[in-house]
Amino acid sequence: MNNYNLNHLKELESEAIYVLREVASQFQNPAILFSGGKDSIILTHLALKAFYPAKIPFPLVHIDTGHNFPETIKFRDDIVDRLGARLIVGSVQNTINDGKVREESGRDASRNALQTVTLLDAIEENKIDCAIGGARRDEEKSRAKERFFSHRDEFGQWNPKHQRAELWNLFNGRMNSGEHFRAFPISNWTEMDVWQYILSEGIDVPSLYIAHNREVVWRNNTWLPYSDLIKLRPEEEIVEKLVRFRTLGDITITGAIESGADSLTKVVVEVASSRQTERGNRSDDKRSETSMEDRKRLGYF
Amino acid sequence: MELLRFTTVGSVDDGKSTLIGRLLYDSKSIFEDQLDSIKESSKKKGIDHIEFAYLTDGLKDEREQGITIDVAYRYFTTPKRKFIIADTPGHIEYTRNMVTGASTANLALILIDVRNGIVEQTKRHSFIASLLQIPHVIVCVNKMDLVNYSKEAYEKIVADYTDFAAKLEIKDVRFVPVSALFGDNIVNRSENMNWFQGSTLINTLETIHIGSDQNHIDCRFPVQRVIRPHSDEFHDYRGYAGRIAGGVFKPGDKVAVLPSGFTTEIEKIDTFDGELDVAYAPMSVTLLLKDNLDVARGDMIVRVNNQPESTQNLDVMLCWLNKKGPISRAKYYLKHTSKEVRAMIKDVVYKVDINTLHREEGSSDIKMNDIARVKLRTTEPLFVDSYRRNRSTGSFILVDEATNETVAAAMII
Structure with missing residues (x-):
């Protein structure tokens, strides 16, 4: 009789829904950080479940670097339409135009670090007191130390050495004015959990995650997608490969892997047997051993 | 597939990082690029072997100083279960971190160095596991390779620990002799200890019954x-x-x-x-x-016919988590389930010396990492169960009204 056990995906789902409901109840003006990647897509899906049959009680915030995959933007607009949600776009190009940041130059220039300024501006302008993100603890070593409710000071900074203790499922979202929180409902999910969940729930994801033919360039030990934003170096050539992406960041820094996984089921099988971490193809993480921690301290997502 | 959350306790010297590294490595949960990066860091520091501590020490300060500052969460999966490890450091702010890691765990993995036997630290760890009512404890008697895999050495520790644990409230204790360094009885059965008839560590983790850990009686x-x-x-x-x-x-x-x-x-x-x-x-x-x-x-x-106690007077075991101790008659926000009220500490009944488990009566000066039995009064009634009966309706936290920091965790008696 006594078979009241949840499987691991149902338990993780229940935990995430609980966190999302806490965010909605403890904050005045929360928002979901929506990048168009798989993690923010399942976050939005979980929010739909948490407040059903009411609408998701927060807007989606997209930090637009101007260096997106075109597919991501289309996917974002479709999802916003379908949910009837409000979309707030923070533009890195505008931040550059306003003279608040300067575009990087040099060989491996990217707009990745500039996003932080745009993000903190968007949070301030829209009076967002809790930005909900799809970061997971298994992604990266400094993220392994994150709380579900993560406090940010008035400069938007994270102080990893002085985090609040977080016990049981009691989340403390109290703060002074000018400060804000980041909340991470899928902290305990792994890449494998995310894919299994996408498969079992039949969640739509951008086609970029599935194997497709694409023009790519071999750079920094990865297949970088060819686009107008890439200047070919003398030694480089454009080749067509069957590839897919494990994460989606800017088109200028997100490497593809060679893959024949042309369906969700095959993606799950591939992830299960993968011997590289998913962010292994992200040049933004490779600038130094602690590049994620350094960016997170400043307020990066 | 079920989810098992466990916490590992012990210091670097007990081989905790090596044990975690071994579990992840032998269950094929360490990726090649992670391994390369750990090898690289180990080499830079002039260490000959692969230093698995670099897997869990994620922050810059931790790597530079070679210490673990905060609880880190690690994940691995076997064909039978998904595991979440709350890896808690053995050095500074110990109690605070262990209590945090223990609060959501179904199981505690306690490491004992077979050469040293039960030390003060073992007692402290076990007391916290008991206080936090972690349903299962596995005692890993480690470094068996250094005592020639001696059955007698292992059995002495089992006997000593069983004796000691009788004073605590630990329902389910199991033992396994291991060598984390060489992998004996972690994932693979040890050929050096044919005298051991029990399960390997991973086998116990995969099969231990956790279905009854949740309270399915009191709605x-x-x-x-x-x-x-x-x-x-x-x-x-x-x-x-x-x-x-x-x-x-x-x-x-x-x-x-x-x-x-x-x-x-x-x-x-x-x-x-x-x-x-x-x-x-x-x-x-x-x-x-x-x-x-x-x-x-x-x-x-x-x-209707099974209700929690409704009360404004709470009798609890309190763990203080903040550098600043409580000020007399200060008021705190109290968070219990989804309810928030204000509360005041009325009386400190005794403090526990967590090394000896002795009660110090008449000592009301509470500091960081102290564990004490206290009485509180709340502004409104809370609906509570004893922590022993329900870990969710039996627990709460205190939040400082000025700094908004979480300053204490409490378990209702």
Whole structure:
């Protein structure tokens, strides 16, 4: 009789829904950080479940670097339409135009670090007191130390050495004015959990995650997608490969892997047997051993 | 597949990092690029072997100083279960971190260096595991390779620990002799210890029965949020969203809503995926009630004939987590389930010396990492169970009104 056990995906789902409901109840003006990647897509899906049959009680915030995959933007607009949600776009190009940041130059220039300024501006302008993100603890070593409710000071900074203790499922979202929180409902999910969940729930994801033919360039030990934003170096050539992406960041820094996984089921099988971490193809993480921690301290997502 | 959350306790010297590294490595959960990066870091520091501590020490300061500052979470999966490890450091702020890691764990892995036997630290770890009511404890008697895999050395520790644990409230203790360094009895059965008939560590982790860890008897549903869509389709919909903290709920159950005490029936258990015939802890659902009552966040829905205690006077074991100790008659925000009230510490009954387990009466000066029995008074009644009976309705935290920091964790006696 006594078979009241949840499987691991149902338990993780229940935990995430609980966190999302806490965010909605403890904050005045929360928002979901929506990048168009798989993690923010399942976050939005979980929010739909948490407040059903009411609408998701927060807007989606997209930090637009101007260096997106075109597919991501289309996917974002479709999802916003379908949910009837409000979309707030923070533009890195505008931040550059306003003279608040300067575009990087040099060989491996990217707009990745500039996003932080745009993000903190968007949070301030829209009076967002809790930005909900799809970061997971298994992604990266400094993220392994994150709380579900993560406090940010008035400069938007994270102080990893002085985090609040977080016990049981009691989340403390109290703060002074000018400060804000980041909340991470899928902290305990792994890449494998995310894919299994996408498969079992039949969640739509951008086609970029599935194997497709694409023009790519071999750079920094990865297949970088060819686009107008890439200047070919003398030694480089454009080749067509069957590839897919494990994460989606800017088109200028997100490497593809060679893959024949042309369906969700095959993606799950591939992830299960993968011997590289998913962010292994992200040049933004490779600038130094602690590049994620350094960016997170400043307020990066 | 089930989910098992466990916490590992012990210091670097006990081989804790090596053990975790071994579990992850032998279960093929360390990726090649992670391994390369650890090898690189180890080499830079002039260490010959692969330093698995670099896997869990994620922050810059931790790597530079070679210490673990904070709880780190690690994940691995075997064909049978998914595991979440809360890896807690053995050095500074020890109690605070271990209590945090233990609060969500089904199981504690306690390491003992076979050469040293039960030391002060072992007692401290075991006391906290008992205080936090972690349902299962596995004692790993490590470094068996250094005592020639001696059966006698192992059995002495089993006997000593069994003796000691009798003073605590640990329901389920198991032992396994291991060498984390060489992998004996971690994932693969040791050929050096044929005398050991028990399960390997991973086998125990995979098969230990955790189905009874949740309370499926006392129905407790703290209301997190009222769901009112205000749409044409769901015009009169009024649902109470929350995560079940105990018991099993079914439509038709007679329930009472606290604090009003009004009784009604569960009309429906709703979710995005459809209505449910039965819901139990720790599911997140939405309850719809037959009568239109005034129910808000912080209220609790319970069975009419099985109710928690309603009280403003709390008798608890308190763990102080903040550098600044409590000031006499200071008031704190108290967070219990979805309810928030204000509270005042009235009396410190005794402090526990966690190294000797002795009670120090008449000592009211509480500092960081202290564990004490205290009495509190709240502004409004809370609906509580003893922590022993329910880890969710039996626990709360205190928040400093000035700094907003979480300063204490409490377990109701």
